[in-house]
Amino acid sequence: MTDVLLQSILTCPKCQGIVEQTMPTDACLQIYECPQCKAVLRRKDGDCCVFCSYGSVKCPPVQRHE
Secondary structure (H helix, E strand, O other): OOOOOOEEEEEOOOOOOEEEEEOOOOOOOOEEEOOOOOOEEEOOOOOOOHHHHHEOOOOHHHHHHO
16 A cells, blocks of 8 residues: 655646645645635546645545545
8 A cells, every 4th residue: 555645736727836735634625725826726627626636646535546
């Protein structure tokens, strides 16, 4: 079994700003506000959360099921 990664780098599609975030282990984050441009990011259709849509690493629940 592979270890679950908890750090992901989110890239804002509006301003291209990047920020490293610790992902929750037991939930999927549906909405995230970019700290740089204040854009509200929502998950893309077909993804479970903003980390799966805009992050460098898929969220922990998805990692566990891969």
